[in-house]
Amino acid sequence: MPELQERRVVVTGIGILSAVGAGRDLTWTNLLAGKSGIVNTTLVEVEDLPSRVSGQVPDFDLSTYIDRKGARRMDRFTHLAVCAAGEALDHSGLDVASEGDQIGCMIGSGIGGIGTLEAEFDVFFHKGPNRVSPLLVPMFIPDMAAGQTSIRFGLRGPNYNTVSACASGADAIGTAYEVIRRGDAVAMVAGGSEACVTRMSIAAFANSQALSKNNDPLTASRPFDLDRDGFVIGEGAGILILEDREHAEARGAEIYAEVISYGQSADAFHVTAPSENGEGAARAMNMALRKADIAASDIDYVNAHGTSTPLNDKYETMSIKTVFGEGAYAVPVSSSKSMIGHTLGAAGGIESAITILSIVNQKIHGTIHLQTPDPDCDLDYVSDGPRDLPIKYAMSNSLGFGGHNSSLIFGKYEG
Amino acid sequence: MRRVVVTGLGLITPVGNDVASTWESLIAGRSGLGLVSRFDASAYDHPIAAEVKNFNIAEVVDSKLARKIDLSSGFALAASHQALADARLDMTQEDTSRVGVLLGTGMGSAHLIIEQQQILDEKGPRRVSPFLVSHMLPDTATGLVAIATGARGPNFAVTAACATGGAATGEAAEMVARGDADVMIAGGYEAPLQPIYYAGFNAMKALAEHEDPTKALRPFDSTRNGFILGEGAGVLILEELEHAKARGARIYAEWRAAGTSNDAYDMFAAAEDGHGIAQAMRLAMSRGGIEPTDIQYINAHGTSTPLNDRVETRAIREVFGEAADDLMVSSTKSMHAHMMGAAGAVEAAVIALVCHHGIVPPTINYTNPDPDCDLDYVPNEARQAEVRMAMSTSVGLGGHNSAIIFSKWEDA
Numbered sequence: 001m002p003e004l005q006e007r008r009v010v011v012t013g014i015g016i017l018s019a020v021g022a023g024r025d026l027t028w029t030n031l032l033a034g035k036s037g038i039v040n041t042t043l044v045e046v047e048d049l050p051s052r053v054s055g056q057v058p059d060f061d062l063s064t065y066i067d068r069k070g071a072r073r074m075d076r077f078t079h080l081a082v083c084a085a086g087e088a089l090d091h092s093g094l095d096v097a098s099e100g101d102q103i104g105c106m107i108g109s110g111i112g113g114i115g116t117l118e119a120e121f122d123v124f125f126h127k128g129p130n131r132v133s134p135l136l137v138p139m140f141i142p143d144m145a146a147g148q149t150s151i152r153f154g155l156r157g158p159n160y161n162t163v164s165a166c167a168s169g170a171d172a173i174g175t176a177y178e179v180i181r182r183g184d185a186v187a188m189v190a191g192g193s194e195a196c197v198t199r200m201s202i203a204a205f206a207n208s209q210a211l212s213k214n215n216d217p218l219t220a221s222r223p224f225d226l227d228r229d230g231f232v233i234g235e236g237a238g239i240l241i242l243e244d245r246e247h248a249e250a251r252g253a254e255i256y257a258e259v260i261s262y263g264q265s266a267d268a269f270h271v272t273a274p275s276e277n278g279e280g281a282a283r284a285m286n287m288a289l290r291k292a293d294i295a296a297s298d299i300d301y302v303n304a305h306g307t308s309t310p311l312n313d314k315y316e317t318m319s320i321k322t323v324f325g326e327g328a329y330a331v332p333v334s335s336s337k338s339m340i341g342h343t344l345g346a347a348g349g350i351e352s353a354i355t356i357l358s359i360v361n362q363k364i365h366g367t368i369h370l371q372t373p374d375p376d377c378d379l380d381y382v383s384d385g386p387r388d389l390p391i392k393y394a395m396s397n398s399l400g401f402g403g404h405n406s407s408l409i410f411g412k413y414e415g
Numbered sequence: 416m417r418r419v420v421v422t423g424l425g426l427i428t429p430v431g432n433d434v435a436s437t438w439e440s441l442i443a444g445r446s447g448l449g450l451v452s453r454f455d456a457s458a459y460d461h462p463i464a465a466e467v468k469n470f471n472i473a474e475v476v477d478s479k480l481a482r483k484i485d486l487s488s489g490f491a492l493a494a495s496h497q498a499l500a501d502a503r504l505d506m507t508q509e510d511t512s513r514v515g516v517l518l519g520t521g522m523g524s525a526h527l528i529i530e531q532q533q534i535l536d537e538k539g540p541r542r543v544s545p546f547l548v549s550h551m552l553p554d555t556a557t558g559l560v561a562i563a564t565g566a567r568g569p570n571f572a573v574t575a576a577c578a579t580g581g582a583a584t585g586e587a588a589e590m591v592a593r594g595d596a597d598v599m600i601a602g603g604y605e606a607p608l609q610p611i612y613y614a615g616f617n618a619m620k621a622l623a624e625h626e627d628p629t630k631a632l633r634p635f636d637s638t639r640n641g642f643i644l645g646e647g648a649g650v651l652i653l654e655e656l657e658h659a660k661a662r663g664a665r666i667y668a669e670w671r672a673a674g675t676s677n678d679a680y681d682m683f684a685a686a687e688d689g690h691g692i693a694q695a696m697r698l699a700m701s702r703g704g705i706e707p708t709d710i711q712y713i714n715a716h717g718t719s720t721p722l723n724d725r726v727e728t729r730a731i732r733e734v735f736g737e738a739a740d741d742l743m744v745s746s747t748k749s750m751h752a753h754m755m756g757a758a759g760a761v762e763a764a765v766i767a768l769v770c771h772h773g774i775v776p777p778t779i780n781y782t783n784p785d786p787d788c789d790l791d792y793v794p795n796e797a798r799q800a801e802v803r804m805a806m807s808t809s810v811g812l813g814g815h816n817s818a819i820i821f822s823k824w825e826d827a
Binding site: 048049050073100101104105110111112114117118120121122124125128129130132133134135136137138140141142143144146147148150151153154155156157158159160161162163164165167168171175178182183184199200202203204205206207208209210264265266267268269270271272280283287291400401402403404 | 458459511512515516521522523528529531532533535536539540541543544545546547548549550551552553554555557558559561562564565566567568569570571572573574575576578579582586589593595610611612613614615616617618619620674675676677678679680681682683690691694698702811812813814815817
């Protein structure tokens with residue numbers, strides 16, 4: 001096999017649809033302002049559900065990127081993905097029309113078109129099998145965010161979806177980064193998307209005891225706070241344009257940051273609970289550091305998984321201490337989920353985007369609703385609001401049900 | 416780049432519940448198709464499927480877990496255990512953080528979600544199983560395999576509709592090649608034979624119809640009229656060469672390269688000119704430094720739909736040029752049907768076995784040549800042939816394509 005020259009990978013576009021804003025800039029502004037996007041759920045009927053608050057993406061205009069006929073053939077998680085990808089591609093200025101063969105797409109999603117499945121289930125039982133839509137399967141399957149995004153924008157390069165529960169979006173970015181590094185594409189549209197504010201997913205997560213029982217939208221999501229009692233479900237999409245550094249420089253693209261490394265591990269412990277002391281998460285972080293040959297002390301900011309469940313936040317704190325040692329107390333750690341909720345498969349995509357915006361702006365957002373300190377969570381969670389911070393390297397962590405752990409490191413682009 | 420070899424295989428298919436019986440059926444040209452027995456399919460005129468027979472989930476996992484998991488996870492666990500045993504990989508002797516799991520599925524836990532949806536509908540949200548979330552996601556099986564085997568390395572699922580298994584196997588091989596793991600438990604699994612999904616596929620008007628189920632699939636034959644849903648799992652142990660040698664492992668084949676692409680054309684149909692699948696084949700070949708004349712056998716996607724088989728033939732002709740006339744191209748889907756997310760992995764296992772045994776399985780039910788499908792499809796009878804290099808191709812809804820290439824193991 002011919003030796004491949006290892007390429008460097010940069011970020012040249014960012015698209016975000018989140019509970020605090022349908023768009024990259026609006027999301028960033030509201031995160032810095034410490035504004036919560038958690039609301040009383042209106043997307044579906046929730047009266048009989050145990051959890052009635054969620055992070056919903058405020059009204060967004062589909063028609064910018066999807067025509068009316070196309071929209072009917074896509075589930076909401078695909079709408080979110082295509083629109084976030086559109087925003088990211090617009091920023092990047094990539095010439096997709098002439099380079100489409102060299103540009104691929106990987107978009108992670110935890111559960112795909114669950115809303116479509118719920119609707120077709122009703123059709124099946126109330127109208128019979130012959131009335132089930134031929135669109136059921138292609139709207140439900142989780143690869144369709146990547147598939148439809150490719151069809152919409154003409155991305156003919158490497159293409160699939162990664163699923164690792166709440167780490168899906170991070171693994172899509174990590175895998176896409178490796179695809180460019182090995183020379184299979186010059187650019188990748190990569191991230192995560194989820195439209196999980198549906199009756200079935202709310203019921204399922206609530207009954208697994210993962211969701212907060214607090215139905216006050218103002219205090220339900222409180223990562224690292226002593227009184228946290230579960231996560232708040234959220235929807236959204238976060239998509240990056242990753243690009244071969246030489247390719248981006250040659251076309252004079254605006255470069256937001258560099259992708260430095262990607263580490264991934266399994267707990268091999270339990271289907272829902274994290275492994276003891278966050279051992280698996282620590283291994284993913286160490287793997288990312290080792291691959292990049294940088295030390296934990298070089299990391300200036302950690303965008304935590306920080307779900308607001310009692311176990312996650314405690315074990316994640318332990319894992320950061322394992323990796324950073326005494327330095328753990330010096331590195332600011334904040335949770336975007338305090339404002340946008342837990343967007344499951346989209347989380348790694350949205351939070352990578354936020355981590356990159358932190359590097360670009362040399363500024364980090366806070367963790368809101370952290371009022372009562374937990375002795376088990378004693379790091380600097382930036383509970384005092386946004387902060388100016390010189391950042392060279394920042395880390396985004398994602399940890400999923402099933403014991404998936406992903407760690408991405410991004411660095412300041414210095415030309 | 417490190418070299419990657421295949422040291423273990425596990426198969427649960429409609430033609431056999433392990434590697435030996437599946438291989439024997441494929442070489443004998445035996446169909447695994449029959450009438451749907453898994454659920455009441457009386458609403459359909461031709462309810463044909465390729466079901467896995469005599470599969471008992473309780474033989475794979477303990478009875479407590481057996482009650483919680485989806486059939487698809489059962490297939491994945493069974494094939495993973497088989498593959499590890501076949502590779503004689505002793506996990507107690509391994510650095511388990513260097514052993515990962517990457518399995519693909521098109522849909523994940525089809526049965527479980529629908530069963531619980533019915534409970535939500537009829538009994539209310541508070542009766543939905545607390546175990547649903549942890550068992551319904553497409554990555555559930557990769558997590559379960561990690562827990563069952565202790566594999567603590569990289570772990571996630573890949574989905575790319577019907578190209579899933581090929582994409583997952585290729586990405587897992589890349590992980591070993593680049594050094595993120597020394598061993599990957601890789602492949603695909605699927606259990607789509609569930610009434611609502613069956614109804615969805617039926618509504619696409621793409622399922623084959625025939626009086627005799629065993630004749631329903633006729634890839635590349637001019638009378639072909641659709642595909643048939645299959646189920647099962649295919650798992651490969653992909654191992655770094657020196658690691659395999661150090662423990663004296665038996666080597667089936669060497670991984671050479673893989674490629675994926677998207678047609679960027681239509682959510683249902685493959686582009687008529689076959690540019691997408693051609694691009695995936697070309698990417699794999701250029702990555703591996705492989706010329707058309709290096710490859711003797713292609714295990715085709717060959718679904719038996721009029722469009723797929725014509726487009727795939729065109730793409731092979733375009734990529735291979737004159738060398739296409741010397742290729743053997745067969746569709747083992749003619750026997751095990753379309754196993755969706757498992758298909759690419761099962762077929763990757765098949766090309767590893769072809770390289771290892773020097774026997775090419777046939778395309779069965781081939782009697783009427785189609786002028787648009789003019790390659791050597793190895794009709795009806797298996798063929799002895801030395802295969803130094805083989806490719807498996809997969810094409811999926813949503814425009815996904817994958818190609819993966821293995822070569823006969825030669826210690827050089």
